[in-house]
Amino acid sequence: MAQAFKEQGGAATMDPGRLLRWLTSKVMTRVCAPQRLQARRDKAEAARQRDGAAHVVEYFHQVDDGYSHLAAQMLGALAGRYGIELVVHLVSAPSGDNVPEPELLARLSRVDAALIAPHFNLRFPAGDTAPAPELVEQASAILCAQSTSGFLACAAEVDQALWAGDRARMQALATRWGSASGDLVAERIAAGNTRRRQLKHYSGAMFFYGDEWYWGVDRLYHLERRLAELGADQLPTNPALAPRLPVEPVQGASASSLTLEFFASLRSPYTAVCFDRVVAFARAAGIKLVLRPVLPMVMRGVPATREKGMYIFTDAAREARAAGVAFGNFYDPIGDPVRRAYALYPWACKQGREVELMSCFLRAAFAEGINTNKDRGLRYVVEQAGLDWQQAQDILTADARTPQGERDWENVLEGNREVLYQAGLWGVPSFRLLDQNGREQLAVWGQDRLWLVARTIQKLLAEQHVAGTTE
Structure with missing residues (x-):
């Protein structure tokens, strides 16, 4: 531990927020x-x-x-x-x-x-x-x-x-x-x-x-x-009573007429478990994917207990292993790391790299143990996302000078939160599936609901096909 403090610049010189972030990271990495x-x-x-x-x-x-x-x-x-x-x-x-x-x-x-x-x-x-x-x-x-x-x-x-x-x-x-x-x-x-x-x-x-x-x-x-x-299954050749339901690929007609809104957070372990899989699924299906990032709950003033946090992280790690997703080498990005990454989000959107920015940040924080509070860590994320670090620094400098509440990214995230609540949801990752007329067809919460999104898309496409053949 003394060596870890030394690497962080010494316990005596570490501010309380950074110390808490470091301690949380070590504990959760061990827990997972x-x-x-x-x-x-x-x-x-x-x-x-x-x-x-x-x-x-x-x-x-x-x-x-x-x-x-x-x-x-x-x-x-x-x-x-x-x-x-x-x-x-x-x-x-x-x-x-x-x-x-x-x-x-x-x-x-x-x-x-x-x-x-x-x-x-x-x-x-x-x-x-x-x-x-x-x-x-x-x-x-x-x-x-x-x-x-x-x-x-x-x-x-x-x-x-x-x-x-x-x-x-x-x-x-x-x-x-x-x-x-x-x-x-x-x-x-x-x-x-x-x-x-x-x-x-x-x-x-x-x-x-x-x-x-x-x-x-x-x-x-x-x-x-x-x-x-443990040898307790008395019918080992039978399928499980409640199997892990697969995310079935969308077959047949293109889903390009549909839109999948994906509510995600840069500090959510469940978002980290499913983010890349959601992106890959949407691309394979040909569906329009709209990212709607929100602030982490705890950064919105929503309290969280230790017992809830422990269960969420251990369950997310277990779900990640079942899905074959790298997870568990954790460096908590709460606070400034999340804010700085989100400050870059509108800029990344203009360059069509918002998916890459969020994917690389989540992977760094939840799978690679990279301290995104340091410029070196955030630079790694930015460059892995195919973005220019010098431009990113200029944006971060301007953002630091902008009063809270007047930043563009804050308005974007708050607007997404309002849409999330209007759908009857409040946590992430969540999904909202819209038809070709922008009408909501499904609104669900959880990385373990992607299979339901896939099946609902299949159902909608089948209905569209039937309607097309009878016109």
Whole structure:
């Protein structure tokens, strides 16, 4: 560490912001290392074997969460195929700094769950209407009255009645399965929240196994692979229950009439995981790609907890490895590095090099461990992007003299943020797919939604073809 301080100019001369950036970088690089993940897995498995314990998976169910409804439908098949011992906890919605936009998140869980459910052979009603509070209360009472086996037997049906708004069906289920008192419901949810907090997480629809978290049906393939590697898969020749869905290439007619808006951030690990793949996909499909960069959430004043940051970085590293993307040698670009890179963005756009600028910056920060706070690091990014460093320096000098709020790039990024919120989204990476008339056909958040973008494009092209042949 002393050597690292020396390389940075000495701990005594390093300002607090740079010191924090350096420390964060070292910690996150270590956290993301695949060797560390494997060591944690090996330790957990050694402890399990030593104790002669079963493969225990803890599941955290949030009754009014769309993603939890999808996950609950997988529980019986998961337990049966892998012989796991399932422990179910009921929890409340995340709160505080872990969820900056609770109402948007609740709506997204409904809309997104409805979009992806058919692709996993699951059910979720269309629309974004929140379940009635009295039905949420009744569903919670039924589920809290169950043992694990009872939960597995009735959860999907209870959730289906909840999301369908079927009061008669919910009452029949309450008669059949029984209901817990209000005090017991509060007690069980409080216990679930406590357990989730002990394990350092904050969300619903989460699976915990062997010191590792897995979110909803989207991350079950990681858990399935892990259990299979441990010899727990009782049907090893069968396909996974919730496979990692591929990004299928667009076939047939050109997608040039469509536009894909790509909301990205230079400090987002998930953006770094998917950026080059999104660009390659759009080019191969012939679709018009419009970059819409935004400021990182934390630089917009949105707080972030340590537990949320740790999960995001470890999950992004795991997703990057699954996608074959270089990731994990990290040098945090928060603050001035991001601002200076964005100051160059309008200039890069004029030269048609905005994609290259963002790609090279993300790769430097998240895969190559380059300190973009230094001129040497930013110069590397600029020149790798095919831009002139001398011109870049002139732009940066002028930008430093411009008062905050009067910079062109700030207006561009703020305009993009407003469009993002208008689409019902707030984080990155996000996608908005527009048809030939500029009408929104899809708005989704997450690097793990590129497959859905691809399938929606295929659907739109097929509809265009049918319309063309009938005219």
